[in-house]
Amino acid sequence: MSTPRKRAAPAPAIERFHHLAIRMLRGLRAVDEAAGFSGPRASALSVLVIRGPQCLRELAAAEGVKPPTMSRLVKAMQAEGLVRSQSARHDQREIRIGASAKGRALMMRGRARRLDALGKLFHGASADEIAALETVVEALDRALARPL
Amino acid sequence: MSTPRKRAAPAPAIERFHHLAIRMLRGLRAVDEAAGFSGPRASALSVLVIRGPQCLRELAAAEGVKPPTMSRLVKAMQAEGLVRSQSARHDQREIRIGASAKGRALMMRGRARRLDALGKLFHGASADEIAALETVVEALDRALARPL
DNA sequence: GGCATTTAGTTAGCATTGCTAACTGTTAGC
DNA sequence: GCTAACAGTTAGCAATGCTAACTAAATGCC
Numbered sequence: 001m002s003t004p005r006k007r008a009a010p011a012p013a014i015e016r017f018h019h020l021a022i023r024m025l026r027g028l029r030a031v032d033e034a035a036g037f038s039g040p041r042a043s044a045l046s047v048l049v050i051r052g053p054q055c056l057r058e059l060a061a062a063e064g065v066k067p068p069t070m071s072r073l074v075k076a077m078q079a080e081g082l083v084r085s086q087s088a089r090h091d092q093r094e095i096r097i098g099a100s101a102k103g104r105a106l107m108m109r110g111r112a113r114r115l116d117a118l119g120k121l122f123h124g125a126s127a128d129e130i131a132a133l134e135t136v137v138e139a140l141d142r143a144l145a146r147p148l
Numbered sequence: 149m150s151t152p153r154k155r156a157a158p159a160p161a162i163e164r165f166h167h168l169a170i171r172m173l174r175g176l177r178a179v180d181e182a183a184g185f186s187g188p189r190a191s192a193l194s195v196l197v198i199r200g201p202q203c204l205r206e207l208a209a210a211e212g213v214k215p216p217t218m219s220r221l222v223k224a225m226q227a228e229g230l231v232r233s234q235s236a237r238h239d240q241r242e243i244r245i246g247a248s249a250k251g252r253a254l255m256m257r258g259r260a261r262r263l264d265a266l267g268k269l270f271h272g273a274s275a276d277e278i279a280a281l282e283t284v285v286e287a288l289d290r291a292l293a294r295p296l
Numbered sequence: 297g298g299c300a301t302t303t304a305g306t307t308a309g310c311a312t313t314g315c316t317a318a319c320t321g322t323t324a325g326c
Numbered sequence: 327g328c329t330a331a332c333a334g335t336t337a338g339c340a341a342t343g344c345t346a347a348c349t350a351a352a353t354g355c356c
Binding site for chain 1: 312313314315316321322323
Binding site: 118142 | 161163164165166168170171172173174175176187191194212259262263266267269270271272273274276277278279280281282283286287288289290291292
């Protein structure tokens with residue numbers, strides 16, 4: 001199982017990257033929570049703001065969770081007035097879920113906080129390192145386009 | 149609060165990086181779980197194998213969680229025979245927690261699976277992209293040394 | 297020596313988030 | 327119109343995070 005297949009990237013860098021990503025997100029979760037809402041909420045709200053109203057299945061798929069999980073999340077956010085939902089005209093089964101003004105505002109604030117924290121994180125970075133980050137982002141984006 | 153301080157890195161790249169990191173880890177969690185244990189277990193076991201036996205507080209700090217959370221995690225892993233603990237000689241309050249042979253083996257297997265998945269992820273990466281990854285890892289490591 | 301304080305870890309109880317299985321209600325197909 | 331498929335919800339479980347309150351051991355001060 002640990003057959004040494006041909007591998008482009010050296011394992012140590014990848015493993016360290018993995019571990020660092022975990023630590024980074026752990027730190028950011030704290031920032032999110034200080035902003036008044038937590039990871040999944042922030043992420044789902046982001047999708048709703050950026051991609052516009054969605055039905056529950058789409059939203060669940062976008063977030064990589066199953067419908068019941070998203071259903072509960074939406075219900076909670078609705079109770080907090082962050083999203084609104086209405087049944088679709090053409091199909092009464094479907095619900096269109098959209099961010100409310102309050103939700104949008106909260107999302108923007110959370111986003112600003114996260115970016116601020118991340119900005120501080122990369123504050124001491126050199127130009128080379130920033131360029132490297134952009135390269136990695138491109139590569140990751142491409143790689144994650146297909147399922148892991 | 150969203151005062152536009154001087155900022156070295158462009159926000160879009162950082163934000164995309166954040167989002168990609170979330171997606172990557174979500175995918176890897178599935179891999180971990182297929183290997184028979186989940187994120188926090190894998191991570192804690194990793195620390196124990198790599199850094200050697202630790203007391204509970206050290207381990208909790210290394211994982212960025214509070215002692216009660218780590219206490220429960222250790223208890224569960226102990227029940228599965230993945231770690232062993234004994235009280236320190238010089239201080240009966242402290243417990244030294246170490247990976248068992250079984251824990252080490254499981255950790256290595258999980259690690260291999262994760263690396264395999266990550267390796268596939270970066271399979272199509274160019275040499276430049278790999279170099280960029282290493283640069284980013286160094287920068288992140290440095291940045292995360294101090295609290296977010 | 298003996299008692300108060302600090303420190304290490306645990307226990308209890310809560311919230312969030314993930315899942316699967318089973319249910320309700322709506323649409324589509326025959 | 328009846329059945330099959332589909333959208334979403336409800337119920338119930340497990341894992342992981344937390345805080346508050348507890349136990350037990352070490353330290354410090356008289």
